[in-house]
Amino acid sequence: MKVIGISGSARKDGNTALIIRAVFEELEAEGIRTELVQLAGKPMDGCRACYGCKGKGACLFKDDFFNDCFARMVEADGIILGSPVYSADVSALMKAFLERAGVVVATNPGLLRRKVGASVAAVRRGGGLTAVDTMNHFLLNKEVLVVGSTYWNMVYGRDAGEVLLDEEGMANMRNLGRNMAWTLKRLR
Numbered sequence: 001m002k003v004i005g006i007s008g009s010a011r012k013d014g015n016t017a018l019i020i021r022a023v024f025e026e027l028e029a030e031g032i033r034t035e036l037v038q039l040a041g042k043p044m045d046g047c048r049a050c051y052g053c054k055g056k057g058a059c060l061f062k063d064d065f066f067n068d069c070f071a072r073m074v075e076a077d078g079i080i081l082g083s084p085v086y087s088a089d090v091s092a093l094m095k096a097f098l099e100r101a102g103v104v105v106a107t108n109p110g111l112l113r114r115k116v117g118a119s120v121a122a123v124r125r126g127g128g129l130t131a132v133d134t135m136n137h138f139l140l141n142k143e144v145l146v147v148g149s150t151y152w153n154m155v156y157g158r159d160a161g162e163v164l165l166d167e168e169g170m171a172n173m174r175n176l177g178r179n180m181a182w183t184l185k186r187l188r
């Protein structure tokens with residue numbers, strides 16, 4: 001079994017990557033493989049609304065990182081969507097990915113059906129819940145079974161590494177990993 005984590009941060013190995021890795025630690029402890037995909041520095045355009053993906057299972061525009069990232073998500077048993085909070089919501093990178101993925105799955109139904117998923121956000125102060133909701137809306141709309149934890153899945157921090165000081169937030173991430181592992185093992 002494998003879980004993919006997609007970080008929408010523009011900062012490679014920043015707080016979003018750290019909180020996804022905290023979830024990964026618990027999954028790996030249960031023998032579940034993990035892969036972190038970081039969108040930082042990768043080209044990622046939004047959807048061009050051509051609907052050419054219908055029946056193709058992929059986006060027709062192959063000149064950026066979208067199809068590579070999307071294919072890895074389709075292969076995985078579990079999905080963690082992670083974003084920093086930018087302007088009180090997800091980053092533009094994550095939004096562009098979700099726009100494209102949303103239309104490809106809508107025109108090719110079932111690609112993510114009954115995978116296990118969760119959304120996590122790194123936030124300095126405001127907008128964490130909105131970002132988590134944005135990502136969960138995608139998962140729920142695409143038949144992904146969303147797993148929860150003991151609090152909303154956001155961890156506080158500004159500079160890279162600061163999230164590690166948010167003990168409650170990090171404990172929530174680790175518990176999320178345990179819940180994902182529990183769910184995956186019973187469903188797969």
Ligand SMILES: Cc1cc2nc3c(=O)[nH]c(=O)nc-3n(C[C@H](O)[C@H](O)[C@H](O)COP(=O)(O)O)c2cc1C
Pocket residue numbers: 009010011013014015016017083084085086087088089122123124125126127156157158159160
């Ligand atoms: C363009 C931009 C917009 C941001 N907007 C917000 C915001 O609306 N609310 C907030 O609490 N933090 C905001 N932040 C701070 C980040 O959410 C915070 O630093 C986060 O930990 C970054 O995660 P990362 O290291 O994975 O990029 C913003 C940061 C940037 C670069």
